[in-house]
Amino acid sequence: MANKIIDLRSDTVTLPTPAMRQAIAEAELGDDVWREDPTVNRLEAVAAGKLGKEAALLTASGTMSNLVALLTHCQRGAEVLLGDEAHIFHYEVAGAAALGGLGLRTISNDSRGRLHPKDVEEAIRLPDIHHPRTGLVCLENTHNRCGGAVLSEADTEAVAQVARRWGIPVHLDGARIFNAAVALGVPVANLACQADSVAFSLCKGLACPVGSLLCGSSEFIGRARKYRKMVGGGMRQAGIIAAAGLVALDTMVDRLQEDHDNAKLLAEGLAGLPPLRLDPASVQSNMVNLEVEGIPAIEFQGRLGQAGVLATYMGGQRLRLVTHYGIERADIEEAAQRIRAVASVSG
Numbered sequence: 001m002a003n004k005i006i007d008l009r010s011d012t013v014t015l016p017t018p019a020m021r022q023a024i025a026e027a028e029l030g031d032d033v034w035r036e037d038p039t040v041n042r043l044e045a046v047a048a049g050k051l052g053k054e055a056a057l058l059t060a061s062g063t064m065s066n067l068v069a070l071l072t073h074c075q076r077g078a079e080v081l082l083g084d085e086a087h088i089f090h091y092e093v094a095g096a097a098a099l100g101g102l103g104l105r106t107i108s109n110d111s112r113g114r115l116h117p118k119d120v121e122e123a124i125r126l127p128d129i130h131h132p133r134t135g136l137v138c139l140e141n142t143h144n145r146c147g148g149a150v151l152s153e154a155d156t157e158a159v160a161q162v163a164r165r166w167g168i169p170v171h172l173d174g175a176r177i178f179n180a181a182v183a184l185g186v187p188v189a190n191l192a193c194q195a196d197s198v199a200f201s202l203c204k205g206l207a208c209p210v211g212s213l214l215c216g217s218s219e220f221i222g223r224a225r226k227y228r229k230m231v232g233g234g235m236r237q238a239g240i241i242a243a244a245g246l247v248a249l250d251t252m253v254d255r256l257q258e259d260h261d262n263a264k265l266l267a268e269g270l271a272g273l274p275p276l277r278l279d280p281a282s283v284q285s286n287m288v289n290l291e292v293e294g295i296p297a298i299e300f301q302g303r304l305g306q307a308g309v310l311a312t313y314m315g316g317q318r319l320r321l322v323t324h325y326g327i328e329r330a331d332i333e334e335a336a337q338r339i340r341a342v343a344s345v346s347g
């Protein structure tokens, strides 16, 4: 344990389980562009069923699922409403603007990743010759830049109701929607039902090597399939990806609770420890956001790295720690001890 590197940068560093590797090796395959890969077809059916949607589409990444969703929902020149901390806004290379001709208009996210329904309503464009058309409202659950915050069914419904009243569709970036479902103890379909489309990731806490699913109505997914092809996401024997996805949906969802318990444990072990500031009560899923006071956060991150604890720099004075498959309770206890040691010489 003494020299082990404890990598808490992200749940994307997770490696596939032995059962996934075996399923990948044995997967029944075909050409998925021709819809002839039985393993992809099975994963898409299972994913749609779990999310309570009619259909689903396997894509290469969460970014691709979100881009394809935005292209499918919106005409060029439309405006997309989303939170100012949204992943789509910060981390997806403005693909919607560059490739889709879409405007991204931000509304402030509160600290728990929510959009205020009144702010959404005020941002919706009226039918005026001067204005772009509001084409889509996007939500995110769990909310990455808001520290893994969980949107409740009521939070989602409040915004969706406003959008529906104006005839505007809702896309849910649910890269970690299974974390949200586990945190709330509700079926994932309850968190998806207010959205017209939902994207979720296989390659984060679910520990697959690759993949994301976009879910929605059959009509919507039929059109999305063509946009996926347009952006180069039509894959051939993609059953080697889907095989791991099927194992993940079967075996990796319930264990997310362990990651949440570990994040809580870590936050409690670091509370009230200068130069760090964090509120353990704000930890709702598998992320712990830290504010560093007095020394540059980048420098503190470097010192943690030297002590064998890897964190992500989130801008400003913020660092992020993420728990995931492969990180055990003993690793968390060790990480907390190392962080406390670094803090005691940095305060």
Ligand SMILES: *Cc1c(COP(=O)(O)O)cnc(C)c1O
Residues within 6 Å of the ligand: 060, 061, 062, 063, 064, 066, 087, 088, 140, 142, 143, 144, 173, 175, 176, 201, 203, 212
């Ligand atoms: C990771 C993530 C994505 C994008 O997923 P990639 O597979 O990395 O492209 C989208 N949204 C959120 C909230 C994410 O955390």
